[in-house]
Amino acid sequence: MDKLFLIIKREYLAKVRNKSFVVMTFLSPILMVGMIVLIAYLTKLNDSEKRVIGILNESDYFSNEFVTTESTSYVNFKDISLEEAKDSTMHLGYYGLLYLPNGENLEEVAQRAFFYSEEAPSSSTLERVEGSIKSRLRQERLRLLGISAAEYAEMDSDYEIKISTYQGLQNMKGINELKAFIGGGFGYLIMMFIIIYGGFVMRSVIEEKTSRIIEVIISSVKPFQLMLGKIIGTSLAGITQFGIWIVSGTLLLFVAFFIFNIDPAVLSQSGSSPMVAGPASGMSGLDPSLQLYAQEILDIPWGMLVSFFLVYFILGYLIYSSIYAAIGAAVDNETDTQQFIFPIILPLMLAIYVGFFSVFSNPHGPIAVGFSLFPLTSPIVMLMRLPGGIGEGGVPIWQLALSIVILIITFIGIVWLASKIYRVGILMYGKKPSYKELFKWLKY
Amino acid sequence: MDIILSAEKVSKSFGDHTALKNVTLEIPRNSIYGLLGPNGAGKTTLIRIINQITYPDKGQVFLNGEPLQAEHIRHIGYLPEERGLYKSMKVGEQALYLAQLKGMTKADAKKKLKYWFERLEIGDWWNKKIQELSKGMAQKIQFIVTVLHEPKLLIFDEPFSGFDPINANIIKDEILRLRENGTTIIFSTHRMESVEELCEYIALIHKSEKILDGKLSAIKKAYKKNIFEVVVESSDPKGLLAHATDKFHILSSNMADDGRELGFSVQLGNGDSKELFQFLGTHANVHSFVETIPSANDIFISAINSKGQLHG
Numbered sequence: 001m002d003k004l005f006l007i008i009k010r011e012y013l014a015k016v017r018n019k020s021f022v023v024m025t026f027l028s029p030i031l032m033v034g035m036i037v038l039i040a041y042l043t044k045l046n047d048s049e050k051r052v053i054g055i056l057n058e059s060d061y062f063s064n065e066f067v068t069t070e071s072t073s074y075v076n077f078k079d080i081s082l083e084e085a086k087d088s089t090m091h092l093g094y095y096g097l098l099y100l101p102n103g104e105n106l107e108e109v110a111q112r113a114f115f116y117s118e119e120a121p122s123s124s125t126l127e128r129v130e131g132s133i134k135s136r137l138r139q140e141r142l143r144l145l146g147i148s149a150a151e152y153a154e155m156d157s158d159y160e161i162k163i164s165t166y167q168g169l170q171n172m173k174g175i176n177e178l179k180a181f182i183g184g185g186f187g188y189l190i191m192m193f194i195i196i197y198g199g200f201v202m203r204s205v206i207e208e209k210t211s212r213i214i215e216v217i218i219s220s221v222k223p224f225q226l227m228l229g230k231i232i233g234t235s236l237a238g239i240t241q242f243g244i245w246i247v248s249g250t251l252l253l254f255v256a257f258f259i260f261n262i263d264p265a266v267l268s269q270s271g272s273s274p275m276v277a278g279p280a281s282g283m284s285g286l287d288p289s290l291q292l293y294a295q296e297i298l299d300i301p302w303g304m305l306v307s308f309f310l311v312y313f314i315l316g317y318l319i320y321s322s323i324y325a326a327i328g329a330a331v332d333n334e335t336d337t338q339q340f341i342f343p344i345i346l347p348l349m350l351a352i353y354v355g356f357f358s359v360f361s362n363p364h365g366p367i368a369v370g371f372s373l374f375p376l377t378s379p380i381v382m383l384m385r386l387p388g389g390i391g392e393g394g395v396p397i398w399q400l401a402l403s404i405v406i407l408i409i410t411f412i413g414i415v416w417l418a419s420k421i422y423r424v425g426i427l428m429y430g431k432k433p434s435y436k437e438l439f440k441w442l443k444y
Numbered sequence: 445m446d447i448i449l450s451a452e453k454v455s456k457s458f459g460d461h462t463a464l465k466n467v468t469l470e471i472p473r474n475s476i477y478g479l480l481g482p483n484g485a486g487k488t489t490l491i492r493i494i495n496q497i498t499y500p501d502k503g504q505v506f507l508n509g510e511p512l513q514a515e516h517i518r519h520i521g522y523l524p525e526e527r528g529l530y531k532s533m534k535v536g537e538q539a540l541y542l543a544q545l546k547g548m549t550k551a552d553a554k555k556k557l558k559y560w561f562e563r564l565e566i567g568d569w570w571n572k573k574i575q576e577l578s579k580g581m582a583q584k585i586q587f588i589v590t591v592l593h594e595p596k597l598l599i600f601d602e603p604f605s606g607f608d609p610i611n612a613n614i615i616k617d618e619i620l621r622l623r624e625n626g627t628t629i630i631f632s633t634h635r636m637e638s639v640e641e642l643c644e645y646i647a648l649i650h651k652s653e654k655i656l657d658g659k660l661s662a663i664k665k666a667y668k669k670n671i672f673e674v675v676v677e678s679s680d681p682k683g684l685l686a687h688a689t690d691k692f693h694i695l696s697s698n699m700a701d702d703g704r705e706l707g708f709s710v711q712l713g714n715g716d717s718k719e720l721f722q723f724l725g726t727h728a729n730v731h732s733f734v735e736t737i738p739s740a741n742d743i744f745i746s747a748i749n750s751k752g753q754l755h756g
Contacts, residue, residue: 212526213530214526217545218497427497429526
């Protein structure tokens with residue numbers, strides 16, 4: 001136990017004193033915040049650039065259909081020929097010219113209408129113009145059928161069904177996605193952590209092999225102790241780094257927004273995620289549905305979520321990092337690791353994609369259940385399901401229990417296999433092993 | 445005889461490859477013991493078993509009469525063939541770390557390190573990183589961390605490969621000094637001539653089997669072939685050679701350019717050199733008269749050959 005502590009301490013200090021680690025720890029938040037500020041700034045800039053479209057309207061059917069919006073404004077030409085209008089829009093540097101000729105009826109006008117521009121116009125602009133004409137056409141056709149504009153406006157109403165659980169708890173539509181998004185955040189965190197610090201574990205094993213100190217050390221401690229100490233020491237360094245990132249990143253972000261005077265809402269407008277829109281404006285209390293969102297977020301069992309996050313995080317990370325350690329032991333240098341790394345990354349990527357596509361829309365569907373039981377994906381997928389709660393209306397208790405049991409069994413199995421490969425691999429030099437060879441090592 | 449370490453019928457295989465087959469050894473306390481044999485014979489596997497890095501499939505190893513256990517690690521010092529140190533770690537910190545892994549307390553390790561650093565004249569390296577040191581300096585550190593915890597048994601695998609000649613000599617002297625202080629030392633090497641002069645006992649390992657072991661002087665006695673190398677001076681070397689050929693079994697001879705000096709090697713029947721010496725004394729001036737003692741390498745080759753004959 002004493003020796004394990006010594007190893008953990010050494011691995012931790014070796015990591016946090018490493019120059020590139022220190023640089024990354026302090027540079028990353030600056031880069032991240034810099035990028036966010038840049039995006040916010042560009043978004044702001046983008047909004048201020050407007051497209052101007054000239055309209056030459058010779059028909060009687062259009063008057064105020066084209067409304068200036070944030071991104072597009074319209075300028076009406078009067079009493080000039082089409083050629084003159086084209087010339088002037090060109091010289092004024094307008095984005096384009098919409099030509100609405102006169103005609104017997106609206107159908108004919110629509111048929112003969114044209115959009116002129118320097119280059120092929122953007123599809124969003126075209127859609128907007130087409131949309132305006134389309135709605136005018138629909139209105140005209142309805143008028144011919146004897147329905148007034150007022151009646152039409154009344155007819156065209158929004159509808160959203162209200163949903164509730166059997167117990168009568170009112171739910172918000174999209175709250176499942178929102179919850180999965182929060183769980184997804186946790187899952188994503190686990191994946192990033194595994195990839196970054198699993199890689200550190202692997203490189204640290206390779207370093208011990210290439211510096212040839214490994215045999216000196218394992219004549220004093222058991223290879224398993226060394227592997228475990230390395231994994232724990234590296235993860236503690238990782239947690240330190242993550243902690244610094246979160247604290248300094250948040251501080252920097254506030255400072256940056258304050259200095260550059262950027263409203264954080266700029267970002268949430270462009271992002272369509274309910275996660276950002278929900279809590280940011282939910283507290284204003286103006287919109288009852290937003291209040292409900294806020295309530296739902298507060299209702300998420302955070303204590304439970306964080307405890308299970310820790311359980312899945314620790315088990316998942318130990319499983320993956322012991323595989324990383326075994327890979328590091330099996331090879332002589334980092335370039336040889338490629339063929340082994342890919343099969344590890346695959347389930348992680350799969351978990352994230354399955355999570356975002358399948359679990360978001362149906363957190364308790366068969367795919368979501370399957371992947372939240374499969375041990376290599378469960379740490380990520382189960383966390384996406386958990387914000388919905390446990391038991392009634394959430395993840396059934398048996399699934400959660402089964403998932404953790406499978407994970408623990410896998411953990412023991414994988415660590416056992418990995419430590420066998422590790423034990424043999426660290427003393428093997430000069431050859432790049434195949435999978436077949438690794439399998440043989442298990443029997444040594 | 446007081447035995448510090450013994451192996452009893454130790455076997456180990458890796459997949460289809462047999463690394464050790466029924467190896468039995470006894471290493472006397474306070475001796476220098478040579479574990480000799482070509483590359484791939486199984487020496488390193490045996491050493492790793494002694495260090496509890498790997499475990500035998502069959503057989504057992506005893507230290508001081510007790511079966512090997514984790515607690516024994518602190519009594520053994522091991523310098524592996526594949527050796528190195530953490531490159532980006534400071535010398536002092538690293539030495540302390542390795543000493544503590546061997547079970548020393550920090551204070552004790554610090555005290556002993558100070559002693560060794562002074563002894564090998566490396567006082568001011570404490571805060572230097574290994575990558576800043578020359579190879580020879582790093583080798584000294586490597587040696588110190590091997591012996592720092594004052595093990596009763598020291599194992600050196602290919603000790604002098606990679607050491608420059610000056611350091612090799614320093615370390616040879618230190619090893620001899622350690623032995624005088626009661627340490628038992630095992631040398632493992634395929635370059636037999638490099639340790640032959642140091643070893644009192646040897647074991648020859650070939651193709652995972654021990655083919656010969658025992659006290660080196662006794663083995664040499666058993667393997668000597670009663671061949672003598674003689675150099676004499678005579679006014680008539682040709683006549684002398686003809687005369688000698690009549691009386692003895694001459695294996696080879698060579699005549700010097702000056703026409704007076706003669707060298708030849710003689711195979712004697714039963715180790716009785718008296719008759720030859722008397723013959724030479726009456727007919728010529730003897731310059732040298734040496735019995736050919738086989739080197740470990742010669743013994744090794746003839747042991748393999750005789751074993752091959754036995755196996756038919």
